[in-house]
Amino acid sequence: MRKRLIAALVGVAVVILLVFGVPLTSFVAKVERERLVTAMERDAFILAGHAKETLNTTSGSVLPSLQPYLYEHSSTKGTRALVTNSSGLIVASNDSTLVVGADFSNRPEVAEALTGVPAVGERDSRTLGQPLVFVAVPVLLGDDVLGVVRLSNPKSLIDRAVRDRIFGIAIAGLFTVIAAGILAIPFALGIARPITRLTRRTEKLAEGDFSVRADDSSGPPEVRELSRSFNVMAGRLGLMVENQRHFAGAVSHQLRTPLTALRLRLEQAQDALGETSLEAANAIEASRAETDRLQEMVEQLLALARIEGGTAATSTVDASAIAHSRFEMWESLASERNITFSVSAPTQAECAAIDGSLEQIIDNYIDNALGVAPDGSTIAIVVSRDAAYVSVDVIDEGPGLIEEQRGLAFERFWRGKHTENAPGTGLGLAIVRQLAVASGGTAELLSRTDGKSGLIARVTLAAR
Template sequence: MTRRLLLSYLSLTLLVLLCLEVPFGYVYARGEMNRFSSGGQQAAVMLAEVLEEKVEKQTVDDVPTLVADFAQRTRGHVIVVNRNGQLLADSDNTIATGTDLSAQPDIATALRNRSTSTTRQDTTLGGTAYVTTVPGASGSTVRCAVQISYPLAMVTSKIHDTWLVLAAVGLGVLAAVALIALALARWITGPVRALERATTQLAEGTLTDPPATNLGPPELRRLAASFVRTATRLQHLLKAQHAFASEASHQLKTPLTALRLRLENFEPYLDPRAQGSLDEAVGEVERLGRMVQGLLALARLENAATTPEATDLDAVVADRAAVWTAFAGEQYVDIAVVGPQVGQVLAIPGALEQIIDNLLSNALRVSPPGTTLTLATAPSGGDPGVVELHVMDQGPGMTEAQRERAFDRFWRASDVNHEGTGLGLPIVQQLTRASGGDVVLLAAPGGGLDAVVRLRLARAPRTPASRRPRSRLGARQDAMFSSWSDSALPVPEGRQ
């Protein structure tokens, strides 16, 4: 911003200087040329009058002396011819006396009692010259003609010097304006840079260096003060929300667990006809618990300010496939991992595990026995720096309208026959976007649903190779239940 302000000030100053100096220089140069030509013409007329008198009195012997003296004083070249165009005198003695010059256009015009002026190259003077030719006449009688060539070197040098002075003045003004503009731009942009740093800090979670409210223009001071008040209040609200998200889970687990136990304790004393209602009540309590956990998980995600890190997608896919194989086997569903190894992707810590667990949990709910869940990795066709993770099932799938609403919180398809909270896919979307990627739902080839998670590569993809053997279900199973409790993932029936 400092550079743009500086350039704007300098551009405006340069425009003003050009509007002032260029016309001034042009008018000055034109005035100097007019003064020079007028003086030259007047001198030529005066010389012609003197020489015309000499010719009239037939004292032409004095003409060469007068011409030489005039040429020496003016540093010009003088030629004098009589009424017939024959040379009487040449100040440089380059043309023989008596030479007929009446064929020259300027001299012929002067002999017809008319003056001419022009600018042309003069070989005698060795440069550009202002040439004026005037008649020496009394009334309509022309007795001689005088042609004087004045060198333009002196006047053009003076004009050039004037242009150089104007350019130097302009550069000096620009330098002064640049110094003043730089100081002014720094004074203006200093608070803006402080606000930028503060905004970056606030976006990362904590404002440690609030901007000064007593620097810069009054408008920026007021803006800084408003920002500090807003940031302070926002941090307070974020801390309060974060405290709620961290404490509410502990406060809500106990009454929900107690409520479920009390309901189950009613079972021996209930009439068998009320057993169905009791089961439904217990199921609703369990669903309420999962919903609370999902809301708290979303709140923690929204409060967290985590930077994406390089994570080995192949290792995470292998690990989660091994963990879920046992649960899928209880429902007679297979899990297959296909595709090339893609290496490391950018994701916030722990996000890939939660994304895959949520998608596998949803897919397992709708997968009929004897089908296969497929985890597939593939490079993105549109961007070489992006890879795709596909989680495909062979269930009933979704319509296009259902897929568009699937990421809305608490939304569930009207024709589902399982108990869900409607928070699994919103959690997946939140985690994916926080990692700098995106997730979409597509129709799987041959039926079912294809959840496509697109993530950016942390480095160049590795050479495609076959999949490594997946890790077996072992000690990670205990850690899995702990992660479910923290992330509020829906658990398959029978695995609470």
């Protein structure tokens, strides 16, 4: 969570920088380009001021007095500067490739400036072999044009200066993102720390510790409110479970005692009758059988209540070892029915389960399979695992169930048409499901995928 919060905060900073930075960069590039051109215009007018007096006093083809000013532009700014007379002939320049007296009147900017109008822009230069940015201003004396001062730079030089300015903005943006990341760390920790503490309390509550309480005195207001709600919930759950546990204990005592007494009285009555009344003896025997069935049902209902209200923690068990132990226990009974019994499992398949629960689940599945499997059929226990889960399947060749019945089979007291008259209470699969859920897993009945009749009774638990 901390990493996600930091990433989110840095992401927001990046989005803000992009939203404002892209238009800002475009604006800065435009302003920087205009600033550089404006600086060239300013320098051109300054040079024109220096050139006016000299051009006014001499018809000259050379103006040595202007050379220092021209060389200054060459050394400090890298700008190419030249001055022409009124005929467009060069009289001074800081470019050694230009010959004094060369005719520049055919240059568009010089021609325009000779009309008394300053010229600013860019064009392709055959001399440079690249675009040229220029400023050409007339040297005026009243209404007379004495000459032209032209300053020029390769466009690449202007572009480089603009890129440098944009690079400076990008560096500032990068430092902003880094600063946002540094500031996001304590901010994210401040938010995540109380939530992490609350998560640990929730995990303890899930493990059955109803005495755990969250700290509702620190953290953001929303987290404090959530902690208070958690404490109320934990208290109510603990009270409910405790009441259920007391109820199960009370019911266990109150029901077992009269059932045991009833069974003893039926045995006494059967002994008293002896062989005098066969019909009465049969009735008493049937009553004893129903009493035993009722007692078994009470025991299973109490076991189910204890599971539903239980707080047992899970531990690491080896599903492969348990599958082999259940196979050994049930193999002889299956052999009496001429049923082939097999087990397939990896060397080790550790998973999370309540102690004793996986044994009880597998026993219940096998017991149900033996109750419906025809003689001479096969029952297989198959254990499989992947990175996240361990599955134990008990596969039979009985009549199977339709999809609707497979969903109802885990309900209390539900019986299929093939087991309506079989011994049992109809609570076995309900207990299986509760044991699986209490262990953090699932229990389900699936149809076979090989086209044969029968069921796959599966329990899936978290791998460890």
